[in-house]
Structures are given as structure tokens and as C-alpha cells.
Amino acid sequence: MTEPLVRPKRKDPLRKTRQPLYPQLIRSRTAHGLTAAAAQGRFELQTCLECKTIFYPPRDACPKCLSARVPFVPVDNNGTLLAETTIRTSTDPYFRERTPWRTGLTKLDCGPVVLSHIHGDVREGERVRLDLKLDKGGAPVMIALPEKDTPNMADDPHLREMTCDPKFRRVLITDGRTEVGQAMAEAFSKAGATIVFVGIADPWKPFPGQDRLRQIERVEIVPLDVTDTESITEQAEQNGGRIDIIVNTAEHVRGGGIMQRRGLTVAREEMDVRYFGLMRLAQAFGPGLRARGADGVNSSAAFVNLLSVHALMNWPAYGAYSAAEAACQSAAQCLRAELRPGGVKVMNVFFGPLETEWFQTVPPPKVTPAALAKAVVQALQRGLEDVFVGDIAEDIRARLAVNPKALERELTE
């Protein structure tokens, strides 16, 4: 049984912070099929389209019939752990400071034998579920989980290396004036975050929901304005060293395309809140996050971007807004590369239209702020990198995968 995590004590400021390390990242191009699946939380292996053989490790030809038509597809992840070992001597610095480390061979019911990490509640000979995760460096890895969930299983130290579980972590919600920001505060508090810092610009100005926000356990309201570099810098100096997860809830939603906007005033504001806001946050908090990726149970873990799914394909009805979101999505890719050396994940959460005032004219289905917050927490608990929330977002993802051009045309109708 997994020992439940104990809330970490206050850190001795004189103690050296352990430098972040990560396992080897290099993968073959084909193996990045696993990266794509792991990033979105799917369990996929290559399956031969001609003879139906499922195989692993990734190959460029089917080992049964030599066909080159071998895409990654979702497969059954159940199997039996045939043999395990406990590695006590490792040549890799990341594992060296984490030994003993268990690995084993699982025979999947669907065929292949997979070398994987092993959850602490699994024993040799038992039935297991294999899961595909991104490790500390963002590379795809397999882990054998117990066949059925066990108490406190998320607290397993090796599994926790592959997730961004908010439990006992300290979270910054950048904008608590929004409904989404308030829903996030509630969800993270419920998920066991030690402190939920909630940024409020000009705290003296009252805002709807403020009383409820203040009543949420472990919420601490802090002054923060993403359009104000000084405010962000000040907050980072104050709390940056003890923030493990940042969720950027700053939003700027205005309808309309490019031509009907008069001048650039709104567009500038949009970019200031969203794109420059993201940059300010990354510049102020990024270095601290990156340095604290291996800082114990409550190491830094994730930077969460909430993005309209139209960051991936412009929706002319909200055309300028889509463009600003696209800028944020691109910046997030850069940030992902920059935070990876610290073992910090950048999670992009793509949502469809929200059930909020700014999407008032949009017909359903829409995503409620509470549903979005719940999805964010769950995705962090699973350690995902790309998350699609709501029917519209799922729909756009599916259509993008098939024919982006068709989607571009259809979104104009």
C-alpha cells in the first residue's frame, strides 16, 4: 500500500535546493507517436493495418509481415507483470539519486512485452494496467499500475515524478476576478493544494464572487495585474520561490473579426492581457519554476495555459480573439522548451466557448467554469500536456486531425 504523502515542512532556507535532472529524452521519430499519445493521455501502440499485429517498441515495419502501414492506435492496456527488478546502480544521474528504482516486463493481453516503470502497489506476477506518461523531461514512458485503483496511489513517489498533482503544492491563479479564476481556486483547494494564491488586480475594487472566493479554504488573495510588469515582478519576488503551479486565468474575450475592429485599441488590450501577460508571467516566474523542479514533494510542476481551442484554427466570429490565443499557443510551445530542463510541464488546456458573459450569443454546447477547472485539476493529476475540454474542443480536435482545410472553411459558415 502506498504511504500517504505527508505535508512537507517549511523548507530550511539554508538548505541547498536539489538541481533538477531528467531521464534521457532522446527518442526516435517513430517513438514520438508515444509522445503524442502520452501528451493527451491515450494508451496507444503501433498496430499493423495489414496483419493486425500490435507491437512494441516502436518500429518502422511490422515484425510479422513487414508492412510499413503501422500507425499508433488505442489498444487494451491490461497485462501481467512477468518479472521485476530493483535497480540499485544506475549510470544516469537522474535515476542515480532516485534508486532503488523498480522496472519490469509486462506481457500485454494484446501481445507485446513492455519494459516499464512499476507503481509501488504492484508485485511480480500480478495483473496490471500499463499507462503511458510523460516523464520529468517530457519523454513518453510506460508505468505498470495496479489493476484496480489503490488507496493513495497517486502519492507513489515514482508515479508522482510523472504527474503534476496539486496535492501539497502551492498554486497561483493569476486572475481571480473571472468566473474561471474563482472556479479554479475552488477546484485546487479541493484537490489538496497547500496554498492557493489568487491574483487580483486593484484589490480595493470590489468584484462579483469576492466573498465566496475569500471563504475558500487555503485561498490567499494577492495583488496581481498581468498587464503591469511591476505588479508581476513584485508578486514573483514575494512568493515566486514557493509557487509550484501557475494557472493563467487572465482572459480577454471580445467578439468580432479583423476588418470590423476600428483601429488597434482593443487588439492591443487583447494582446496586452493575453500574449504580453503570458510573457510577463513567464519572465517573472519561469526562472523560479525551472530552478525548483526537483525540490522535494512540493517541487515546481506546471505552468497551465487556458487557451481557446480556436488558437488552433481561427473562428472569424471571434477572429481577433482567436489570433491572440494563437499567439499564446505559440508562446507556450517556446515556454515548454524553456521549462523542460527544470522538469516543469507546460500544459495547454484548449476549451470551447465558455458559459460566461463574453460568449453570451454563442449557442450551446458550452463549458462551465467549474467543468473547466475540474478538467484542469484532473489533467494535472494525470500529468498531461495537451487537454481538450468540452464538446466543441473535442470536435475541433477531431476535425483538425482529418482535414484542417475543411475546418477552416467550415468555421466561416
Added chain:
Amino acid sequence: MNSAPVRTAYDGVVACVPITVPYRRYSTNSAHWWIGRALHDLTRAANIRPKDIDGLVLSSFTTAPDTAVGMTQHLGLSPRWLDYVPMGGASGVVGLRRAARAVQCGDAQFVACVAGDTNHVDSFRKTLASFSRFAQDAVYPYGSGGANASFALITKNYMNLYGATREDFGKLCVAQRDNALSIPFAMMKKKLTLDEYMNARPISDPLHLFDCVMPCAGAEAFLVCRADVAKSINLPAVRVLSTIERHNAFPDDPIQYRGGWAMDIDELWQMAGVKPADVDLVQTYDDYPVIVTMQFEDLGFCAKGEGPDFVRSHTFTTEGSFPHNTSGGQLSAGQAGAAGGYLGFTESIRQLTGAPIGKQVKDAELALVSGFGMINYDRGLSSGAALLARAP
């Protein structure tokens, strides 16, 4: 499909001039240096000139960025026949097979088979990380335990299946250490007791320190030519009776419990016209003792699953019953990269020509050398074996 044609025997082909360049734990020299030195020693011992070497088999992991071709220019050789056999522990068997056919068919007269690798302070870690695409994608990121972790799983599974114990494996390691005590080249020259074996530091359960070979730098070489040629220049030589080779055997076994030998072993004995009981000494590939036990079974010395009993019923020392890895094997001599696959050949040639470095196996007439190598993902892929006989 018709049955496979009967294989041509290696009549008239011999192996001779066993060379060992004494191993070192770490070397600042390159693989080129080690290989060059082995060939230098070989030409001196055979009393031939470098330009007489018209065939070359090269086995190495550490010549990068050079291959065997670049090595010819580096060493000033102009062979008319060249093969590159970087097949790890199977290199010796495979190299001998290639060389024997080249000599037999007249493609070359003197084929030098040479294996050498260097070991810089950091080269082991680097080799592990980039050993194969499967290693990179699906093994190294899982604890980076290297071959130790992979063979730990094979060992654990074998213990589960057949009731082998750590004591069984320890007995083999202790016997090999006893054999190594008379070999000045061996890296490990201190006597090993079963207690020391059992209480050694754990590496990757169930493997402990003395189950694992020590990576080092070194080189081994031998010469393959026609029997009459060897005789004309007074080189004591051994005959090649038969050989087998197999890669990626039994891919559907979930965990390796047998090697490719099990597919081809009947052919090895039939081609040579001898049986297991006729063999005087056996040199198995001993990267880990479980593989040795597996070889006793797959080579026909006992049935599958009887390896542990077989271990319990012999001494495995040079002067005892079932002389095995009489120069200490890699477990005591050290593993000089691909040279590990040649160790059994140089030792067997010495034993069969009555010129051992250490103790002599009594009345050594017939030797079996087996090779095993290349753990690509979860198992060793290459296996081979050869039967060698004292020349009349």
C-alpha cells in the same frame, strides 16, 4: 519447401595464433591503438608481415567514427577481403565462420580476426544510452540500469521457472575465479568465496556485484588460414569442425529463457560428428551466469530446465569435472567490449595446442566455444557456437 541443403564442412581450415593484449580497467588509448597492438602481436607471433594479412575481420563498438574500412588505412593494411562484425558476444563465432569460408574458398589466405575496444572513464554510460534504437526508446529511460537491469529480469524469470538459486550462479562465478587465479591477464585475481559472492553489493535484484562483468579495455585476436599453410610456417593450429549462428531466435518467447542455440544445436553436433560427452572443455559466453546455465541446456549438455542440477553436479574448474571458461571468462578476465566474444577462442586454441597461459585441461582434444550478444531491447539477439579440435 525443401529441407535445407547439407552444409559443406570446414575441411582444411584452421585457427591459430591466439593473441591477448592485457586488459586495463580504463584506457586513455583509442580502440585503434588496441586493435593495432593486437595485430602487431599477431604478425610477430605468426612471423608474417602486415602485408601478408589479406583478409580482416574486425569486431569493435568503439572505433567511431571509423569502420573497418577506415581502419585498414589507419593501420596500413590492404586486405582483399574485409568483414566488419560488431556483434558483441557473438563476434568471435561469427568472425570465425566468415573467415573460415573466405579461406576455404581462396578469397583470402591469412584472415586476421581481431576484436578490441577501449574503455574511457565515461564510455560505458555513453554506450548504454545509444546502444540501439530500442535501447534509446524503450530501455535506457527506464532506470538506466544498462545490461545489468535487462539480465536481472531474465535471471529472475529463469529462477522462477526452473528453481535456480543464487548459490547455483555463485558456484559458477567462484569456479571461474578459481580458473582465473593462474591467468596473469585477468582483471580479477583475488580468490572469490561463495560467501563473498552471496554478500556482495546488490546491483539490480537478483543480480549482485559478482554476477556482473567488469567493462574494461583490451583486445583479442587469432588467425584463420589453411591447415597446410599453418603447417608450412610452423603455427600450432586447431581444426574448425562445425559452427552455428542465429539472430533474433524465438521472438515470441515473452522473456528469454533459451537462446538461438536451441534452434541449431543438432546441426552443430551432426556437422562435427561428435556428441556433447566427447567435449573436453567448454567456453561459454558468460556476461551473466544465467546465460551460462542457459547455454549448458541449449548446447545439449543437459535438458531445458535441468541447468541448475547440472551446475550442482560439476566443479567447472580447469582440473575438475566439466572444465569451463578456463581462463576465468569475462566474469574474472573482464569484458573488453567485443573482445569478450573472442575470449573463448583464444583460450581454446591455447588449450588445444597445449600452450595455455594458466592451467592445462588434461588431454584436451575437443573444445566447444559459444557466443551470445547484442541485447537490443529485452534479450540477447545473437547466438553462435563452434566446435574446435586439436589438429592431428
